[in-house]
Amino acid sequence: MHDLPIYDVVIAGAGPVGLFLACELRLAHLSVLVLEQAEDPHAPLKQLPFGMRGLSSPTLDAFHRRGLLDDVAAPQRAAVPPTHWMQQPLRAGGAGGHFAGIQFFHDRIDASTWLYRLPSPAGTHMASNMAHIESVLAARANVLGAEIRRGIGVDDVEQSDAGVSVRARDQTFRGRWLVGCDGGRSTVRKAGGFEFVGTEPEFTGYSVEVELAQPHAVVPGRQYTPTGMFTYQPPGTIAMVDFDGGAFHRTQPITLEHVQRVLRHVSGTAVTVTALKQATTWTDRAFQATTYRNGRVLLAGDAAHIHSPLGGQGLNLGLGDAMNLGWKLAATLRGDAPDGLLDSYGAERHPVGAQILDWSRAQVALMRPSHSTRALAAIIRDLIETRDGATYFAERVWGLSLRYEMGGSGCEHPLVGRSAPDFVLADGTRLGERLRNGKGLLLDFDARAPLQALAGRWHGRFAYVASDAHNKLGLAAVLVRPDGIVAWAGVDTADQAALKQAALQWFGAA
Numbered sequence: 001m002h003d004l005p006i007y008d009v010v011i012a013g014a015g016p017v018g019l020f021l022a023c024e025l026r027l028a029h030l031s032v033l034v035l036e037q038a039e040d041p042h043a044p045l046k047q048l049p050f051g052m053r054g055l056s057s058p059t060l061d062a063f064h065r066r067g068l069l070d071d072v073a074a075p076q077r078a079a080v081p082p083t084h085w086m087q088q089p090l091r092a093g094g095a096g097g098h099f100a101g102i103q104f105f106h107d108r109i110d111a112s113t114w115l116y117r118l119p120s121p122a123g124t125h126m127a128s129n130m131a132h133i134e135s136v137l138a139a140r141a142n143v144l145g146a147e148i149r150r151g152i153g154v155d156d157v158e159q160s161d162a163g164v165s166v167r168a169r170d171q172t173f174r175g176r177w178l179v180g181c182d183g184g185r186s187t188v189r190k191a192g193g194f195e196f197v198g199t200e201p202e203f204t205g206y207s208v209e210v211e212l213a214q215p216h217a218v219v220p221g222r223q224y225t226p227t228g229m230f231t232y233q234p235p236g237t238i239a240m241v242d243f244d245g246g247a248f249h250r251t252q253p254i255t256l257e258h259v260q261r262v263l264r265h266v267s268g269t270a271v272t273v274t275a276l277k278q279a280t281t282w283t284d285r286a287f288q289a290t291t292y293r294n295g296r297v298l299l300a301g302d303a304a305h306i307h308s309p310l311g312g313q314g315l316n317l318g319l320g321d322a323m324n325l326g327w328k329l330a331a332t333l334r335g336d337a338p339d340g341l342l343d344s345y346g347a348e349r350h351p352v353g354a355q356i357l358d359w360s361r362a363q364v365a366l367m368r369p370s371h372s373t374r375a376l377a378a379i380i381r382d383l384i385e386t387r388d389g390a391t392y393f394a395e396r397v398w399g400l401s402l403r404y405e406m407g408g409s410g411c412e413h414p415l416v417g418r419s420a421p422d423f424v425l426a427d428g429t430r431l432g433e434r435l436r437n438g439k440g441l442l443l444d445f446d447a448r449a450p451l452q453a454l455a456g457r458w459h460g461r462f463a464y465v466a467s468d469a470h471n472k473l474g475l476a477a478v479l480v481r482p483d484g485i486v487a488w489a490g491v492d493t494a495d496q497a498a499l500k501q502a503a504l505q506w507f508g509a510a
């Protein structure tokens with residue numbers, strides 16, 4: 001056993017979160033082993049139409065900052081015809097997203113309130129297909145040198161002060177750290193002794209592809225009925241919610257007869273299903289690990305939090321975990337992390353996860369089949385039509401309201417803790433492109449020698465870039481963490497105490 005190689009990090013799960021984390025860790029030149037249970041990465045449910053995922057602003061920013069955006073967006077840009085209800089604009093002005101199926105529209109949003117958001121290729125939201133996202137991330141992880149072994153599921157985990165032993169299909173693998181990215185039923189979470197708490201489901205959700213004897217008997221689009229909710233995109237793509245307390249999910253095989261029974265029940269029609277092509281179920285079970293770290297074992301993605309997919313947030317949440325964790329774990333392994341850096345992963349990401357779980361619960365509350373719920377939904381519909389309402393929902397759904405509590409540096413600028421604006425520098429490059437190596441950055445718009453000298457003391461941990469920019473947003477300089485979050489922003493660089501404090505807080509001793 002002692003002859004086994006010891007990886008810096010073993011990752012359980014080659015889903016999008018595990019793969020993206022592997023890329024982040026390889027950028028920092030760590031040795032990374034990814035163990036994936038499934039032999040075949042091309043599961044049918046990751047393909048269209050069920051594989052479609054809404055990507056929000058923090059995810060698109062992250063892809064932009066790592067040079068992955070063009071590859072992820074390529075199919076959209078090739079103008080693939082819409083094949084999924086999420087992509088269909090339902091009204092002039094275009095739907096920007098929804099809350100419990102109640103849509104907000106682009107032409108209502110007041111983007112002028114987002115003072116520190118500059119136009120960026122990343123944009124605010126986009127739809128992409130899971131299989132495609134995973135293949136882009138797997139290709140990047142391979143190019144960067146991560147070792148990915150498929151068909152080897154993690155069975156058990158043991159940790160000591162020095163490292164972690166991972167049992168997987170009769171083999172043992174060793175790592176200094178283990179990250180469980182092994183999805184909602186995470187083995188790492190269970191074997192690692194994490195507490196998982198939350199609320200039990202109210203419904204079973206179905207995503208099915210069917211052939212109907214009377215395709216016109218069912219009303220297209222999203223419909224609330226006295227018995228549930230369904231969304232029908234002709235000729236045969238249906239999502240539906242049956243408030244059965246989650247009783248059906250994973251307890252029985254999904255048969256044509258059952259799908260027909262549920263569809264008749266929630267749609268109130270006598271429609272006949274003649275063929276069941278694909279089907280999967282899910283619930284609104286909303287649980288979260290109470291902590292994301294237990295010794296040398298960490299959790300990210302669905303392994304750390306699960307909730308209903310109706311809000312379209314889980315993938316974004318998980319990729320945000322990976323972007324937050326990667327550079328912190330790398331600094332910890334290198335030995336230059338400031339005290340508490342790794343624990344700031346949970347401190348920053350757990351509240352974001354808790355907020356998303358509540359966001360999904362609030363949507364479930366608005367979908368219950370009752371008169372009072374429909375009355376409440378009518379009020380939300382009125383509010384979402386207002387300028388403030390549409391702006392609020394866009395901020396939440398697109399992830400623009402994300403801000404980490406980052407007390408410590410004494411810098412009070414409203415940008416601190418937020419995603420850095422995508423400044424266009426004098427040479428035409430963007431800030432996002434300058435973060436591709438996974439390192440932090442001090443961007444000095446005035447090329448002041450004292451700032452350069454200060455940055456020199458952290459050489460190798462964050463770069464110093466002196467450049468004018470097209471729109472500086474009234475700033476003189478900005479310190480950006482490797483994950484693109486602003487650590488310090490100054491309108492005046494004469495007093496460098498807060499900048500130095502922020503550098504110490506996030507990049508360790510000079």
Ligand SMILES: Cc1cc2nc3c(=O)[nH]c(=O)nc-3n(C[C@H](O)[C@H](O)[C@H](O)COP(=O)(O)OP(=O)(O)OC[C@H]3O[C@@H](n4cnc5c(N)ncnc54)[C@H](O)[C@@H]3O)c2cc1C
Pocket residue numbers: 012013014015016017018035036037038050052053054055152153154155181182183184185186187188207282300301302303309311312313314315316317318
């Ligand atoms: C119908 C539906 C629609 C959705 N729509 C959206 C959306 O629009 N936007 C959005 O942001 N999110 C959406 N989600 C949620 C999103 O798909 C998940 O949150 C996301 O896939 C989580 O990624 P992950 O890598 O954490 O987990 P997963 O994608 O579940 O990947 C986990 C990986 O770990 C592997 N694994 C499992 N056990 C082990 C083990 N013991 N050892 C090794 N490997 C293991 C699995 O095979 C899998 O490859 C949706 C989900 C569903 C079901």
